[in-house]
Amino acid sequence: QVQLLESGGGVVQPGGSLRLSCAASGFPFSNYGMHWVRQAPGKGLEWVAFMRYDGSNEYYADSVKGRFTISRDNSKNTLHLQMNSLRAEDTAMYYCAKDRKVAGKPSLDSWGQGTLVTVSS
Amino acid sequence: DIQMTQSPSSLSASVGDRVTITCRASQSITTYLNWYQQKPGKAPKLLMYAASSLQSGVPSRFSGSGSGTDFTLTISSLQPEDFATYYCQQSYSMSYTFGQGTKMEIK
Numbered sequence: 429q430v431q432l433l434e435s436g437g438g439v440v441q442p443g444g445s446l447r448l449s450c451a452a453s454g455f456p457f458s459n460y461g462m463h464w465v466r467q468a469p470g471k472g473l474e475w476v477a478f479m480r481y482d483g484s485n486e487y488y489a490d491s492v493k494g495r496f497t498i499s500r501d502n503s504k505n506t507l508h509l510q511m512n513s514l515r516a517e518d519t520a521m522y523y524c525a526k527d528r529k530v531a532g533k534p535s536l537d538s539w540g541q542g543t544l545v546t547v548s549s
Numbered sequence: 550d551i552q553m554t555q556s557p558s559s560l561s562a563s564v565g566d567r568v569t570i571t572c573r574a575s576q577s578i579t580t581y582l583n584w585y586q587q588k589p590g591k592a593p594k595l596l597m598y599a600a601s602s603l604q605s606g607v608p609s610r611f612s613g614s615g616s617g618t619d620f621t622l623t624i625s626s627l628q629p630e631d632f633a634t635y636y637c638q639q640s641y642s643m644s645y646t647f648g649q650g651t652k653m654e655i656k
Contacts (some may be wrong), residue, residue, distance in 0.1 A: 475645040535598035
């Protein structure tokens, strides 16, 4: 079955950097687009970034554009999120999620358990 | 960006009740609308996609409807395991905005 395992979270000072990873298994990773979604403590879900199956296009929420970079290594079935210039408001659980299109309509059909990022001095 | 607004923000209901959650988009998204369920400490789970299609393995007491800007998620008879937070999400434009969530609590 589909498994997504995030890692790389931790405590970082404001202005610092962190690189998250998501190890995928149980499906042909190179055939699917992948997302990052985050959730601040006690708050709702916020979509963060998306990369197409072949890495040809990437998209970002305005709140992270210019600071975060999504990437993938299809040879290692791994998704990454490089986070720079971190701010307190970036504190959240970060989930990776698999994209799926049915009749051209996308949804996020599988999710990892998340990795917690805390930005604090 | 497309804004998604859910109502109510919270809902108190009893086992066996029929409940409906509403989601409104700030512009037409045709049927590019998904619903997710999230329980405390857990990752979200896809319930409905394309506004009215039931995700595999999801009980048939869940149903979705709507198109354009107005959508609903209905649970025909609430079960104890349905008490959770529900989110709508648009996938029409590449910001994939979520609604703010509806927390369903036991009355």
